Amino acid sequence: MTEHTKVDFGAERVDGEVASTPGPTVLEKSAPRSERMASNKIECNACPVLCQISDGRTGACDRYANAQGRLIRVDPVVFVSRAAVSGAEKPAVAFGAASSSSSLAGAQPDEQEQALFVTGVGASSTYPDYKPAPFIVSSKLDDVDMVTVVTEGIFSYCSFKVKIDTDRFLGSEQSNVRCNGEIVGHVTTAEYGSQMLSLGGVHHLTGGSKKEGRVTCDMMLALGNKQAVELAIDGGASLIIRAGAAPIVDGVEEQRMRVGCGSATIGIFARQWFGHVDEVVVVDDHITGVLTEHQAGRCLGMERSGLRIRGRKSTPGRYFQVANPGTGWGGTDIQDPLAIIEGFDPAIARPGMRFLMVSTTGEHAQWYELDQHLVPRIATMPDVVRRTVERIGENCEPSLATVLFIGGAGGSLRAGATENPVLLTRAIKQRLVNVTCGGAPAYVWPGGGITVMVDVARMPERSFGTVPTPAIVAPIEFSMTLDAYRDLGGHLEAVRSLESVLANGPDHLEGAPLARRTMARNAANPWPLGKPPMLG
Structure with missing residues (x-):
């Protein structure tokens, strides 16, 4: 990631010619202006950096762009198909177009709607979050009215916990873990047949040098998006890890997790x-x-x-x-x-x-x-x-690296769901709200706040992004009954039916086409509108 502040970035993704990107998404009819901003620029308010973007260029995060004076979201919104269960990704289609998923062929319109779930991947964020979330979608589940609040959260308080199935010595507990020479985490307590790493976190993102923050953010983005990352442990091993793949320790690919001690x-x-x-x-x-x-x-x-x-x-x-x-x-x-x-x-x-x-x-x-x-x-x-x-x-299971994202969904992110954020927190703890990340089930930690943990292998491809503050951008969805949403003081005026979203996109687009990428549901994931899992 390159550090930017109020500057233009590339132009490669503005025209939507990137693979799997059917076209840009218009976010604002007219962007806010600064007195010092040149007339050919618009200001993006999707994060605190507030990039000033020239026509045909993207902002520092490479996710937002200026298209003839309109702020657009370059990546498509990801929908999950309930009917098609596999790991395969379905071809992208624009809003209002017929889905190419064969499992939906011949279905009636209302059946198609109930078979789709809007994820936070590509949904945009609403910084500052006094505005309602980008999507607040109504749907039905077994004739019950449901609401899903969908957004991309900007996370500074976040990390990855990496479970590496091996008995090999990786490094002493508390040893520093480095990426490109910068400290990005540490070795934590070993578990049964696995060595554990804690990577990222707010102190590495914002508490060290600018280089440490940038390297940490790049490393976290790659891990979350299931890409290989090279790490070195002080006094220990060198590693190449990728979610769902066998770890490579000192150049040797691990094969087996021990049967037991x-x-x-x-x-x-x-x-x-x-x-x-x-x-x-x-x-x-x-x-x-x-x-x-x-x-x-x-x-x-x-x-x-x-x-x-x-x-x-x-x-x-x-x-x-x-x-x-x-x-x-x-x-x-x-x-x-x-x-x-x-x-x-x-x-x-x-x-x-x-x-x-x-x-x-x-x-x-x-x-x-x-x-x-x-x-x-x-x-x-x-x-x-x-x-x-x-x-x-x-009897030894295959050795794998498992990557879990942990993020604190607090602060103003909750204001995108309700004017009284503590009610959302309480409703989650009362199991009235199901929390998912890109449609994948999230474990909500006990205690105060909304600290979520999710296996990145169960999330859609390219679920994570970054902003150059630096921070990680991750999808998050809050699903509940309409009655529960009303009780927690939700933004009822912003609720839109799934049918309306599919036909027109968000209200502020005034009918402009919104890019959509439909994926089959991961077979390991329950349908996101179901009952929340038990909390710890």
């Missing part, structure tokens, strides 16, 4: 090992398991092997800190699994004893037999044991 793996496969091994060690950075000491081995009546292992014993058969974190066996720094073995008790162990050492993903495995001096020697792994190692891998 070392202790859990012992519990899962103990019965399958019984009778074929004398000992199993499942190497894990967090909890390494030893079969014959473990409760699972004891319940099976297995005799102790006499194996002595490094680390701090927790409970029988469970050991912490057997090695340092790393990218080797089980997320440790070891390449030779025997490095964690101190030896065998000669009073218990015997020559010929057989034991398996395996990682929590099954990617590393080695079979040993003790010689006459009780020294482990590599031997050929029996087929029956090899199949258990393969089963460990079979």
Whole structure:
């Protein structure tokens, strides 16, 4: 993103020739003017930057443009089709044109209307938000009158939480995460089989240098729009992450998320090992398991092997800190699994004893037999044991990077829905309002305010934008019954039927065509007009 203040930007998107863009959307019949503004410019009030845009040029965000003296929204508004359920995007059509979705072919007009949902993607924002939201749309669900308040929110208080399925050591907790050399987040607490990052946030967007803010905003835009991002962790790994794709750690694409910790793996496969091994060690950075000491081995009546292992014993058969974190066996720094073995008790162990050492993903495995001096020697792994190692891998889910957007939908954004914003907040907490982002279900955090969290993989393509303040632009929709909207003091005078919106676009366009892009509903998403999910 390039930093701009009250300046022109490019002209590439003004004529609507960008792929999937059927044409511009007129936003204002006449834009507000500044006394110092040149006569051939108009001022965009979609965000606090207030760009002054020449004819044929776009503003700094590349989302708004001057088209012969009219302020237009370059991107189309995204509609979600209820009837067609898939991940495929439907061809774009203008308002008033027939949908090309085959699932709607032959449907009556009222049926077509109820099968469409207006999302905030491309809907425009209404800064300052004392104005009603760009779309306040009425529709019906099972003969109940519904209202959806639709807008693109400008978020400074927002971040991404990234879940990376790997046991590899990415970096110490609280280590800085960098993008293009700038600090854009930190490593947070590891979860079961995953390493977690917290990226973005208001302090990086606005609390540091201008470069830090720009890099952070660019990184967040790319993550939200499901693009690959390169990151480096201080004292740790280099990463390439993309929502819904396998993470790349130090140049190696991850394949498997562990089946469980070392202790859990012992519990899962103990019965399958019984009778074929004398000992199993499942190497894990967090909890390494030893079969014959473990409760699972004891319940099976297995005799102790006499194996002595490094680390701090927790409970029988469970050991912490057997090695340092790393990218080797089980997320440790070891390449030779025997490095964690101190030896065998000669009073218990015997020559010929057989034991398996395996990682929590099954990617590393080695079979040993003790010689006459009780020294482990590599031997050929029996087929029956090899199949258990393969089963460990079979039970590992594919390693993915999951990107969750978290945004605080507070401040004046709520004024676009009601003159009394606290009533909207209360109605959401009372489960009277369903909150979605681009039609995807959003989790609303408990406590004060409206803090939403959504999986970007379930949102439409190109859902996120930016403004050069810098801040992230993200879609948000509030759906409720008409009665609930009336009770919270909503802008009833701005409510328009879905039929009217489809035929004419927003009121302030006076019948000018509005670009529309219709997408099939993501199969993982419930219909946005349904009952809100339970809150935490």
